[in-house]
Each structure stands twice: as C-alpha cells, then as structure tokens.
Amino acid sequence: MNRILSAGFRLSLFTLIFAAFPLLAQKSKPTKIKAAALQVEMIQSDEIKLPAEFQVALYENLIRQLEKNGFSLVYRDGDRNAASVANLVVLHSTVRGFKVGSERARQVTTVSGATSITVHCQFTSPDGTSLLEQDVNGKVRFFGSNLKATYDFAKKAAHVANKNFSTPGRE
Amino acid sequence: MTSRTTTVLIGVNSLFAGLVIPVANAQRGSGPVKVVQLTGLVGVKDNAKGTLGVENGQLHFVHSKASSDLSASSIQDVVTAADSQRAVGGTIGLMSMAAPYGGGRVLSLFRTKIDTLTVQYRDADGGLHGAVFTMPVGTADVIKKELVAQGAHTIAPGEPTSAASSSSTPNKEQKQ
Numbered sequence: 001m002n003r004i005l006s007a008g009f010r011l012s013l014f015t016l017i018f019a020a021f022p023l024l025a026q027k028s029k030p031t032k033i034k035a036a037a038l039q040v041e042m043i044q045s046d047e048i049k050l051p052a053e054f055q056v057a058l059y060e061n062l063i064r065q066l067e068k069n070g071f072s073l074v075y076r077d078g079d080r081n082a083a084s085v086a087n088l089v090v091l092h093s094t095v096r097g098f099k100v101g102s103e104r105a106r107q108v109t110t111v112s113g114a115t116s117i118t119v120h121c122q123f124t125s126p127d128g129t130s131l132l133e134q135d136v137n138g139k140v141r142f143f144g145s146n147l148k149a150t151y152d153f154a155k156k157a158a159h160v161a162n163k164n165f166s167t168p169g170r171e
Numbered sequence: 172m173t174s175r176t177t178t179v180l181i182g183v184n185s186l187f188a189g190l191v192i193p194v195a196n197a198q199r200g201s202g203p204v205k206v207v208q209l210t211g212l213v214g215v216k217d218n219a220k221g222t223l224g225v226e227n228g229q230l231h232f233v234h235s236k237a238s239s240d241l242s243a244s245s246i247q248d249v250v251t252a253a254d255s256q257r258a259v260g261g262t263i264g265l266m267s268m269a270a271p272y273g274g275g276r277v278l279s280l281f282r283t284k285i286d287t288l289t290v291q292y293r294d295a296d297g298g299l300h301g302a303v304f305t306m307p308v309g310t311a312d313v314i315k316k317e318l319v320a321q322g323a324h325t326i327a328p329g330e331p332t333s334a335a336s337s338s339s340t341p342n343k344e345q346k347q
Contacts, residue, residue, distance in 0.1 A: 053289045060211045076300065078297045078298055079297055103257070104280065107257075
C-alpha cells in the first residue's frame, strides 16, 4: 500500500515539474517596448562602399515592410512631422558587410554567386538612448537580381521590429 | 582589284558606323527614355515600365496612362551606375529554367548591359525618398546632366556622407 502511495506521490511530483516549466517559460517572455511611431533614418555605409541603388533599395524596402507589418506611423528620414510624436523610436541602420554576388553565376551554377548584406540595426529613443541593437542580414542565393537581397533584409528587419515593439492598436 | 577595294571600304565604313551610331544614340538629347522603375516613386508599383524625361525643371515618369513628376530642385543626389540583366527574362526566362540539358542555364549566359539611375529626393514634409531606374546604356548620364542643369543636387564621389543625404558610391560601378 505504501509503495502505491509513494509511486503516486512521485508521479504527481514529476507531472507538476514538467507542467510548471512551460508556464515559467511563458512568464519569462520579453515584454514589447511601446512605440507610437517609427522613424527610419537613411542607411549609412561609411566604412563599406555600397552602391547607391542598394542603399536606396534597402531604405525603401525597409519602410515598406515596416508598414506592411502593422506599423501605421512610419516616418522617413528628415520628416518634420516626427518631431512632435511622443514615444517615437528611431531606427538607425549601418552597413557592416556587403558581398556583391553575380546573378549570372547563380543562374548558371546554382551554388555560387550569392549576394549578402549585413546591416547593424539600432533602435533608439529620439534623445539617442539605445533600446535595441541587432545585426540583420539579407541574402539572395538562387533566383533574382542582386537587389533582391535588400528585400530579404527588409523583411527580417521588420520582423525584428514587430517582435520587439508594440504600437497602439496592435500587440 | 576594284571589287576588293570596294569590299574593304564597305567593311571599314560598317565598322565605323557600328562604333559611332550607339554612341550617337546614347548622347541623343532630352527625348523620353524607356525605363523600368525598380522602386521608390510614390504611387508607382515596383518594376513599372514607362518613359522618363526631364522637362521644365521636372523629372517626368510616364507609365500606363498615369504620370509622376518630381521637381529637380527637390533632388538631393543623382547617381548613375552600370549593370547588366538577362537578355531573355520574364516568363520566357523563367520557363527556360525547365529546359532539358541545361538549356536555360545557357540562356542565362547572355546578358544585356543597362544603366541604373538612382535619385534621392525630399517631399514637402522634408522626408527622404529614393528611386531607382534601369535604362538603356548611355542614357543615364544624359538624364543626370539634364537634372543637374535644371537644379538637382549631386554629391561628388569621395565626399563624406551625411545622415540627410548620403552616397559614397563611385559612379559607374560595374557588376553583374
């Protein structure tokens, strides 16, 4: 009888431990930073020579993807309307790595000629306090022109913003 | 003897014409140029085909019965570059990938040279925009010169970049 009781006690203890872990994990989920609006600064590439079309495509795709991901207020670099917004988050992007591939090599060999861009994204408050920093990369491996890497970067960067920031009316 | 001389003369003339005509076409002034707007113009879809010209201080892009104008004075930077694209593209290019014995891959080897024109401009609120166009070889420089002549700004290569308008790209960067 004692054996049965002891086994039952152990079983319930194990069940409790295994059930408690997921609950604890949910509690430790990071909270999103509140942002009323995002302002995207122009992509900087002081250390690495980045062609102008890549710089512009990175910037334009980033703004478009942020808007698609539910950020209703996305201001551009230099927009005067952003100055009066409370809880504004400014996104600074600096190119840290750029490897220009070859569309021809990709199409002929499939395995070589990839284009990749690594961009350091820093989300700050308007006074410059850093809220979040992360490296995001964009790649084109198989199909498409080299500029498609900018679209890949923009999608990933928008996902990072979506994961870490909440805007009013959207969690 | 006479026929040989005639043949040589025709050959030399053809060669000369072949060298001169593309240059002359490229330097042809101010007419609208067939372009593809890759990204950036407000209200215009990506990869929209149309014509681009500079008239009365405006960069004028006409596409599918609609037009989009950009004041030259609002342009912060104009950069031209050289690029290339597949000679056989679009749906046929995509379908060719399924061709047997690597036929599609062979088609990928044939590429045409193109120019790219990148402009950065500010809207009425001061917001920075960028637009990228591709166009036939030799036409981007003509449009750039016209834009600069009509009030567009440009940053010289090597000049330090700023947050407002930055471009450290040397002109005419060749890539594939």
